[in-house]
Amino acid sequence: MPIKTTKKVTNKKVVKEETKPAVEAKKEEVKTAEVKKATKPAVEVKKEEVKPAETKKAPAKKATTKKAVKPAVEVKKEEVKPAETKKAPAKKATTKKAVKPAVEVKKEEVKSAETKKATAKKTTKKTTTKKTTTKKVTTKKMTKEEQYAKLSLDTCLDLAKAMSMNVTRDSIIQQLILNPDVKSVSKDLVNKYQLTGKFNFEEDGYDEGLVEVLVSKVYETADIKPEKAEDLQADVDHALNYKFTDVVADGEEYKAQFDTMRKVLMIAQHKDIYDSKKLDEEIGIDVEKFVEEFMDLAYSVLKTWKYEDVDYYEHFIYAVLSQLEDLHDTYRNRIMMDVADLYILHGDYGLGDADYGYILRENQIKDYIYYRYASIYEGVDKDKAKQIANQALQFVDDRFTYYPNIIAVLEG
Structure with a gap:
């Protein structure tokens, strides 16, 4: 039975050898437990920890426990309790550094995230503000022409008034009818109101350059484009067959004929026609007869209309005769005397006399001119009429x- 005995002994030895470390381990665990009791703050810190923090710290416990246990036993042997008390705060500090920051870091991360969001919002607002500011700067940097182009017609008219221009949309349309060239009409207005260099765009917000913008906007919005030839024929036929009736009816007819004549003029201008006969072929009407009819009606009607109407008619009829050069040669004296008569009848004797004086100087045959000149004053100033006749x-x-007509004025 030696074999069995040997096995048992061997088993006992094995048991003893295996048991001793377990006992020692228990003792060490007891010692560790005592150390842990002595370091209560470490336990309290663990209570304050959140479970995720404990889980993260679990791998570090083995290293910390081994290092912490040996010094704790040596301290007990070498030092009295006060030393342990001193060590406790050290562990507190260590534990706080190891554990609390885990919780605090999360809080700080949340705060940091919130701060970033707030900063982002502020940055966005600042960026938006900067963008807005940039737009304003861009507007200021726009050229004068770009700023003028954005103005409405009403605003342009208001600025024209600020420049002391006595113009309206209708008055500009009337000028464009006479001359449908925007640049030419603009130049005339600048010269008329002496605007060159009078205003500074940087200081006043406008200058003479505004005039062309205004005229251009009027031209774009007004009905001053030439009509088709066939649309005019019926209107001209009506004009040639019109019979004078009374002041009201004649006035309405004058307006209608004026509009028809404007369209005839614009066709001639756009097609560069300067001869009435060529224009006849183009639109199928007798242009010269229509011009005569229109002048007769105007002379009759404008005697009772306003002075401004006479002024406008003068510019318009000269535009027609300047375009149709053959008619200008035929009717220039007649139209000048018509206009001079109308000015005198409206009380502008100076302008009327000046026109007659010019006609008399330019013509060798003067009897009809003197007769017209003297006779128009008979209803205004008889003494002056006789004075002209005597001259x-x-x-x-x-x-x-x-000659007999002039003698009749002298004896009248």
């Missing part, structure tokens, strides 16, 4: 056609 006798005698 005519220096150039007119019984050989001239209108």
Whole structure:
């Protein structure tokens, strides 16, 4: 039975050898437990920890326990309790550094995240503000022409008034009818109101450059484009067959004929026609007859209309005669005397006399001119009428056609 005995002994030895470390381990665990009791703050810190923090710290416990246990036993042997008390705060500090920051870091991370969001919002607001500011700067840097282009017609008219221009949309349309060239009309207005260099865009917000913008906007919005030829024929036929009736009816007819004549003029201008006969072929009407009819009606109607209407008619009819050069040569004296008569009848004697003086100087045959000049004053100032008739006798005698008419004024 030696074999069995040996096995048992061997088993006992094994048991003893295996048991001793377990006992020692228990003793060490007891010692460790005592150390842990002595370091209560470490336990309290663990209570404050959140479970995720404990889980993260679990791998570090083995290293910490081994290092912490041996010094704790040596301290007990070498030092009295006060030393342990001193060590406790050290562990507190260590534990706080190891554990609390884990919780605090999360809080700080949340705060940091919130701060970043708030900063991002502020940054966005700042960026938005900067963008807005940039837009304003861009507007200021726009050229004068770009700023003028953005103005409405009403704003342009208001600025024109600020520049002391006495213009309206209708008055500009009337000028464009006479001359449908925007640049030319603009230049005339600048010269008329002496605007060159008078205003500074940087200081006043406008200058003479605004005038062309205004005229251009009026031209774009007004009905001043030429009509088709066939649309005019019926209107011209009506005008040629019109019979004078009364002041009201004649006035309405004048407006209608004025509009028709404007369209005839614009066709000639756009097609560069300067001869009435060529224009006849283009639109199928007798242009010269229509011009005569229109002048007769205007002379009759404008005697009772306003002075401004006479002024406008003068510019318009000269535009027609300047375009149709053959008619200008035929009717220039007649139209000048018509206009001079109308100015005198409206009380502008200076302008009327000046026009007659010019006509008399430019013509060798003066009897009809003197007769017209003297007769228009008969209803205004008889003494002046006789004075003009007497002056005519220096150039007119019984050989001239209108000599008897002049003598009739002298004896009247």
